[in-house]
Amino acid sequence: MTQISNPPPHRPRRSCLYMPASNERAMAKAASVDADVIILDLEDAVAPDAKDSARQAACDAISARKFGARETVIRINAPDSIWGQNDLRAAVASGVGAVLAPKVTSAADIAAIDSAMTAAGAASDLPLWVMIEMPAAILNITEIAAASRSSRLSAFVVGTNDLAKEMRATSVPGRAPFLTALHMTVMAARAFGLAAIDGVFNDIGDLDGLEAECAQGRMMGYDGKTAIHPAQLAHCNRIFSPEAEEVAQARAVIAAFADPANAGQAVIKVDGRMTELLHLEEAKRTVAIADSIAAAAN
Numbered sequence: 001m002t003q004i005s006n007p008p009p010h011r012p013r014r015s016c017l018y019m020p021a022s023n024e025r026a027m028a029k030a031a032s033v034d035a036d037v038i039i040l041d042l043e044d045a046v047a048p049d050a051k052d053s054a055r056q057a058a059c060d061a062i063s064a065r066k067f068g069a070r071e072t073v074i075r076i077n078a079p080d081s082i083w084g085q086n087d088l089r090a091a092v093a094s095g096v097g098a099v100l101a102p103k104v105t106s107a108a109d110i111a112a113i114d115s116a117m118t119a120a121g122a123a124s125d126l127p128l129w130v131m132i133e134m135p136a137a138i139l140n141i142t143e144i145a146a147a148s149r150s151s152r153l154s155a156f157v158v159g160t161n162d163l164a165k166e167m168r169a170t171s172v173p174g175r176a177p178f179l180t181a182l183h184m185t186v187m188a189a190r191a192f193g194l195a196a197i198d199g200v201f202n203d204i205g206d207l208d209g210l211e212a213e214c215a216q217g218r219m220m221g222y223d224g225k226t227a228i229h230p231a232q233l234a235h236c237n238r239i240f241s242p243e244a245e246e247v248a249q250a251r252a253v254i255a256a257f258a259d260p261a262n263a264g265q266a267v268i269k270v271d272g273r274m275t276e277l278l279h280l281e282e283a284k285r286t287v288a289i290a291d292s293i294a295a296a297a298n
């Protein structure tokens with residue numbers, strides 16, 4: 001299987017697993033974990049003494065194509081940290097699928113990272129993902145998302161741990177303290193055509209809690225969830241996959257609009273429901289995601 005550096009628009013991102021690049025045992029799982037996206041972390045999960053060796057290990061694993069068809073991402077340290085620019089240059093040179101930058105707060109940050117990627121020789125279509133995890137990022141979310149028009153920015157990843165720390169908020173079931181941030185992030189992502197990935201669930205043993213949080217993220221419109229442990233992946237994959245009934249309904253909508261009897265119609269009835277052309281667009285997206293998941297499973 002080959003790594004894809006420029007993924008198709010409907011590529012599933014149901015589960016995005018962080019792997020500390022300094023953790024050899026975790027990295028050895030590369031070929032077997034059932035994650036749509038692998039995020040090799042050089043930032044918070046890597047101790048300062050291990051930063052250089054983790055960077056090397058991440059880039060070696062990418063170059064050796066250890067992750068098969070999974071989308072690969074390297075999370076660099078903050079560009080203004082002592083490791084950030086070396087991380088960025090090494091990630092670009094490694095052939096990774098996307099670079100993930102932490103703790104951005106403004107459109108100027110996006111422009112600076114994009115310029116640094118260009119200076120490092122990045123192709124114009126190497127995607128930039130960013131962590132939305134600072135209060136200032138939430139306040140500036142529209143200008144950050146709008147920076148995608150003039151940069152490689154293509155995805156938001158929510159960081160609820162840093163957000164909790166910076167807000168001095170408490171993590172509780174239902175995530176009441178973070179709902180404003182979660183809604184604003186997905187809204188801005190959708191307004192500017194970006195992917196939106198939900199934050200992590202820290203309690204590895206609480207799969208019921210994880211399931212509830214996945215369902216909440218999906219209901220809000222998120223494409224998938226970041227995970228910290230392989231045990232979380234099956235829940236993320238299941239809940240962020242279109243259900244069989246949803247796919248069947250989507251296929252019925254596509255078939256109905258393709259029926260010559262409905263040619264030129266903007267609104268029709270499908271299985272008793274009012275169905276407009278806007279539903280056709282969503283139906284096509286649902287089927288494309290379902291087909292993509294099915295293809296990856298074969």
Ligand SMILES: CC(C)(COP(=O)(O)OP(=O)(O)OC[C@H]1O[C@@H](n2cnc3c(N)ncnc32)[C@H](O)[C@@H]1OP(=O)(O)O)[C@@H](O)C(=O)NCCC(=O)NCCSC(=O)C[C@H](O)C(=O)O
Binds near residue numbers: 019029158161
């Ligand atoms: C939290 C962990 C340190 C727990 O690790 P461990 O004690 O080894 O757990 P287990 O014994 O249950 O592990 C069983 C096996 O699974 C492997 N494993 C565990 N986690 C991963 C993983 N993430 N990827 C791949 N493989 C993994 C173990 O190596 C065991 O394998 P084996 O021994 O061969 O049986 C650990 O889960 C961990 O480090 N998780 C990721 C932490 C991380 O990346 N954190 C940073 C991102 S979270 C974040 O902060 C997001 C954002 O920035 C924010 O602000 O919110």
Ligand SMILES: [Mg+2]
Binds near residue numbers: 044102131161162
């Ligand atoms: Mg963080």
